[in-house]
Amino acid sequence: MTQTLRKARREAGFPSSWRWVGTALLRALLVILCVTTAVFFLIRIVPGDPAKMILGEYATDESITALRHTLGLDLSLWEQFVRFVRILFTQGDTGNSIVSGVSVRQLIGDRAPVTLLLIAMAAVLAVCISLILAVLAATHKDKLLDHLIRIFPAITLGMPVFWVGLLLILLFGVRLHWFPVGGVREGWTGMLYSLTLPAITVAFSQIPTLVRSLRAQMLEVLESDFVVTLKAAAIPRHAILFKHVLRNSALPTLMLLGVNLSYMIGGTLVVEQVFGIKGIGSLLFTSISSRDFPVIQGIALYCAVAVVVIGLLVEIFAWWLDPRTKEKR
């Protein structure tokens, strides 16, 4: 009887997982298409002509017209869109930068490693620091340390990321010379060294929400029946804490981190500017000021892909970790 039921469930579940994967992929594709189309039209609605930004205020009408023609900006919006979609599907690219003439894929490819490393470092830092603070807060519930840790997110959430970055630069870069003020040095160690302050800055913006979530989850688990049973069985407290409580409260926090990773892609853009890091953020910043349409579109496209992929991975991760989510599907 039981075996028949299991078999029936498996049979019903197999196609449903594929359906889920199919729906998720379709949804992802739709999001990416919507984002790229919206960005294509939005940047063209905003006032500002790339030709005028390239040639400056002293350029003659003739030279502006000639450049607009070369760049294909004299075509109708619809023709430009068709051209954009054609390049996207035939070359898998959004074209060449209007300002530098370099392929957008190459531009993004050159700058992506530094941005990805920054996000990774920031994520690791955020998780480590949040973990320590949350464990301390949860184990010292309603004591001074808990209050201090709970006040900390309240203060830091109100601090703009660029301001935190500037403070770190002034203290550890300009004053103490412990870290470079900005830029990225060569080699792996150079990169890690120069990305330390920026990573702390990005992590700083993530820690408050992670600490809050993890602390709340840990408190919930600490008060659950199985912990009471474990305590009664005289299992050492640290074993309960790290083996059972932390493991059980980690899932929602990891899900939150996944969502936050998407925000971090946006957050690093500001931090890169403050620290003079030549990553995707600073590229986007320059491209917007100079109305470099293909680059803006390219970054929007790849960021949308990254956010969607992270979202998918988080869902798959949660599905794999927690049987309850699996059943829901």
Added chain:
Amino acid sequence: MSRFKSFAGKGLSLAVMAVFMLAVIAGCSGAGGSTAAKTDTTSANGQSSKTTEPAAEGKTEAADGGTFTYARPAAVTSFDLHNEITANNAFAIDKVFEPLVSFDKDGKIVDWLAKSHEVSADGLTYTFVLRDGLKFSDGKDVTAKDAVFSLNRHLKVGGPLEISAKIGSVTAKDDHTLVVKLEQPYTPFLSEMSNFSNGILPDNFGGKTEEEFFKKPIGTGPFVVENWDPTGDVTFVKNEHYWQEGKPHINKLVYKLVQDDSQALNQLKAGEVDGIESLALQNAQELKNGDGTAVLTNGSWVTEQLFFNTLDEHFADKHVRRALALALDRDGLTKALTFGYAQTANSLLPTTIPYNSNDSIKPLNFNVEEAKKELAQSKFPTGFSSTLLVASGNDTRAQEAQIIQAAAKTIGIDLKIESVELAAFRERFFAYDFSAMLNSGQADSPEANSIIAFQTDPDGFSKSYWTHYTNDQVTKLLREGQTTPDGEGRQKIYGELLQILADDVPYIPLYYPDIIKGVRSSVEGLTVLPNGSLRFEDAHIAQ
């Protein structure tokens, strides 16, 4: 667990609090420190030109070699000298290509690749004789044929800095002599020849395609492009064949892209770069008094102005424009905003440009009573409401707008400040979609005609700098100034023209800002040019 608790609890919380407190303290305090030895010197023509002396300890020693790292806010996107105009490219192109004549730090025209030049009495023939032993950076000789090719390409391309003179012919008389014949006299020609866009490149791009050539350009300049990322940094190495013997003294020059001004400032303070191109006025004092940093300045070819759209219903009225000029304390505004790094403007032309008439001209000076009387004569005697367009992202300009707004209010004009992003700002004024705006006029060469033609020529593409201002007498004087040879006659013409502009007020010249650059105190011999570029030939970094 309890041990862990006490250790982790006290230690960590203390550490967290300590780091936080340190960060706050560091962030709140300004950059103090001792003052490096600096002197202010005055240049030959009496312009305020301040240079830095090496640090006072006496231990520093100027030596050849080393790398100069210069932080710049925008990347070099092209080396095509005939198609570029903006500073990000111009100040890199001028390191690689050099013109026949150039200008010194006081804006005086000097022979450069030419050892001499001669202008015929009728102003139609210009003869340039090349220096002996001139070589391109690849070691090949420079001949008059290269100069012919360079000028012809510029004429063919036109570009944003096109040659305004009507050129009849460009010929090589022999290997060393270039003859340019004009169809009609055009006095600004020599000065225009000093533009970076008239630099000399090898005949026929040295046998390469245009695209290949400008990726790895070959010129006569002090530096050669070693590495170039059009979205990042440029590394130049010294040109071993440079015609100025023993120069440049530095081995490498790095243009490091640092887009954020405060990041660049901090990199300079920490000694990670040797100089910064973009320095906000409000930070200049901090660098001047800072430990190990200094400020280099020179007069510029820029005039900061308040422009009026003469197509606007209010500002079409001359009395309204005059009333605003009288209501505005230009001297007070300059002192309040520029920290001593500017000179109050009387005429349209900065004092660094010949025939500026800044001392002889009679501008409409601050007098509120007179301003009210002037407005009473207009079609709007009781005042009106209008807008002042400003590009965002420039603190000085934002403050300028507020001062102007307050001054206008004293005579009953209510100016609403409209601050828009640079790209949108350009779009707006190019379409004459503004009533009044703050912007600056800049000369490309030390020549009166440069700013005047751009700001008064009703037939020019900019329609008198988008003011749409037309005055037949001004147009007549403008044309006369272009054909009259240098001397008293030309002085008189521009004196008269500038006085009409001061009376008609299509724009109010506010001040002439100095060029300011931040450097490390260890930097010596750097020349700040009035166009904002730097000459690195004599630069040393004290060891």
